[in-house]
Amino acid sequence: MSEKEVPLKETIKSFHFTDETDIIDLSCSSSDSLCSESDQHVCNEGCLNIKIKEVLHPSYGMHVWASAPVLSKFIWYNRSKLKEKTVLELGSGTGLVSVVAAKCKAHVILTDSKKYECTFQTALENLQLNGISKEAFEIKEMTWGYFSANLVQSPPIDIILGSDVFYSPKDFEDIIVTVSFLLKKNQSAEFWCTYEHRCTDWNIDNYLEKWNLNCEEISLSDFGADGFNVAGCDLPGLKTISLLIFRYSK
Numbered sequence: 356m357s358e359k360e361v362p363l364k365e366t367i368k369s370f371h372f373t374d375e376t377d378i379i380d381l382s383c384s385s386s387d388s389l390c391s392e393s394d395q396h397v398c399n400e401g402c403l404n405i406k407i408k409e410v411l412h413p414s415y416g417m418h419v420w421a422s423a424p425v426l427s428k429f430i431w432y433n434r435s436k437l438k439e440k441t442v443l444e445l446g447s448g449t450g451l452v453s454v455v456a457a458k459c460k461a462h463v464i465l466t467d468s469k470k471y472e473c474t475f476q477t478a479l480e481n482l483q484l485n486g487i488s489k490e491a492f493e494i495k496e497m498t499w500g501y502f503s504a505n506l507v508q509s510p511p512i513d514i515i516l517g518s519d520v521f522y523s524p525k526d527f528e529d530i531i532v533t534v535s536f537l538l539k540k541n542q543s544a545e546f547w548c549t550y551e552h553r554c555t556d557w558n559i560d561n562y563l564e565k566w567n568l569n570c571e572e573i574s575l576s577d578f579g580a581d582g583f584n585v586a587g588c589d590l591p592g593l594k595t596i597s598l599l600i601f602r603y604s605k
């Protein structure tokens with residue numbers, strides 16, 4: 356087998372969402388192997404098991420980032436707000452956040468950059484792995500800062516999601532431009548976003564004012580995501596994560 360043909364290493368991460376605690380309820384956790392179609396992911400109204408395939412690949416979106424379980428837990432905590440809503444995720448990567456939103460009965464539109472289109476196949480496999488029906492999701496290319504047809508012609512959106520999209524300052528204004536366009540078009544919508552603290556110098560305040568947005572920080576302790584272990588997984592571990600909700604300033 357030539358070097359090019361060596362298959363990329365795949366792993367599976369398990370996430371377990373409950374109402375009160377991240378201590379795994381063994382009565383409803385499934386094994387670490389790949390799920391079969393008969394796997395029961397929703398144990399009951401108060402418990403959700405998700406499996407996410409990751410690929411050892413240099414592209415950013417091929418593994419779950421530390422902010423994703425935190426945003427997923429916030430979605431789970433607010434699941435009554437997602438029922439029958441349309442949700443669009445920016446920089447969806449492996450798709451954990453959208454899988455959880457779909458399990459909370461939202462119609463999800465996963466988006467990522469065309470430059471990182473290898474993520475689309477992994478996200479699709481993760482939606483299928485978790486039993487999300489094909490009517491419940493769409494996967495689209497959406498590159499931040501570009502007024503593409505997928506952005507301009509997007510359907511009415513209730514919630515925009517973004518986990519660890521603010522990781523490189525060169526992209527910050529492009530993300531804000533895309534979010535501002537969507538929130539101006541959908542003025543009662545919100546952008547729920549988690550990010551990892553990487554550098555104290557990073558700041559988006561000027562962009563918020565320039566693009567008519569305001570944002571509110573939500574304490575992770577409000578929804579039980581302030582620990583080392585979130586959703587039964589040791590992400591975020593020792594990393595500092597914050598959750599912001601952006602709204603359009605009318």
Ligand SMILES: C[S@@+](CC[C@H](N)C(=O)[O-])C[C@H]1O[C@@H](n2cnc3c(N)ncnc32)[C@H](O)[C@@H]1O
Binds near residue numbers: 419518
């Ligand atoms: C740090 S990863 C986070 C992935 C996922 N949201 C998570 O938290 O696990 C950033 C994601 O943004 C995507 N991305 C990077 N640059 C982008 C751009 N200019 N436009 C749209 N998506 C982009 C990457 O492909 C990747 O999926």
